[in-house]
Amino acid sequence: MGIPLVSSALCHSSSNGVFTSREFIRTELSASNSYSLGLKFKYQQFHTGGSTMCRTLCCSRRKPRGEERVWRRKTTPQNVDFPPRLPKKKKKPFPIPFKEIRQAAKEDKKLALMGIEKPLEPPKNGLLVPDLVPVAYEVFDAWKLLIKGLAQLLHVIPVHGCSECSEVHVGQTGHLIQDCQGPTSSKRRGSHAWVKGSVNDILVPIESYHLFDPFGRRIKHHTRFDYDRIPAVVELCIQAGVDIPEYPSRRRTNPVRMLGKKILDRGGYLEEPRPWSSAESSSLLEFDTYRASERFPCPPLSDIPEISQETMDAYQTVRKGVRKLMRKYTVKACGYCSEVHVGPWGHNAKLCGSFKHQWRDGKHGWQDATVDEVFPPNYVWHARDPGGPPMRNQLKRFYGKAPAVVEVCMQAGAHSPDEYKPMMRLDIVIPDNEEANLIV
Structure with missing residues (x-):
């Protein structure tokens, strides 16, 4: 017109x-x-x-109308950089900016000076979140399925671990990349000392103290042996609503009241139930990675592709579920070492031996944890041809990486998730040793 x-x-x-x-x-x-x-x-x-x-x-x-929207195609990167290695002689960065942490502390202190109780919502007040209870059971079942699947796949897929450092390689033979960080690596010129790996090399064992009442008495250094240590993922599921007879947890009906950092009403202290004996706790082996390959025999070769895909799906379920639970439930991690504690406050056990632990008398520097600290991905080099020649140090910039669980399942026949393909660098052609020097 x-x-x-x-x-x-x-x-x-x-x-x-x-x-x-x-x-x-x-x-x-x-x-x-x-x-x-x-x-x-x-x-x-x-x-x-x-x-x-x-x-x-x-x-x-x-003027744009209300019902008209502009849709943009979500593009995935072709190649991404590897996650950086954090230096050991430096504190980890805060997941939440320190300015926000300080601002929240000022607001809590201001309310405490005015005599106003701190507003708490589940699960910060000790009550369960009903919507997250099914998620906790789903993560717990997927965790047991993940351990069982990896224990069965390791009978078929060879895994190697370095006896001097934490490097892991999935393949017929260990790689020749000279990046060992062990104490005697200088004698071997950075080469790894490969030995046969286990499930603990694939799933990094991150353990936490089990607490009957997370809002109860804090763990002291002299009382640390009174508490059992279980996988941090399992402890997170227990506090989120999973009931395990061997590890009971207190379920509150009245919320916890706090004034600043002081607890006004926690419902009193309850006597913790007696610990179960080893004969009564035989079912605990289902969610423990210790000697898992001995508990599960080698499956038939025809079932390997199905088991690998189930293990891959279980890994994705655990990772997504842990991320969803950690948005509500508090998990603390040490800013200097790999210690993790599930609960509103960290424990007081003086077990930290990392950077400048003498200044802290061995106490941990607690801060909010991330998903990678509770459930580490444990990246390994991606082998395009597991039965081919070993990876060489001169060509390491052309190789990709993937989580250890994903690499094991892929070599067993599972489909790789799209989110890890950019890091695998599948579109890069690996040259010969003579051609590597000619590439700029």
């Missing part, structure tokens, strides 16, 4: 021979909400003998 334009111009000459042109532009548009009305005045001066053409611009802007 055309836009009618009505223009009227008035021109007159001044005494100094300069023509003055005043132009009035009026736009007449339809009474629609899709266009905006425009009204413009223009004042121009033209010298004698110059151009007397008047330029008029009429601009109309179309």
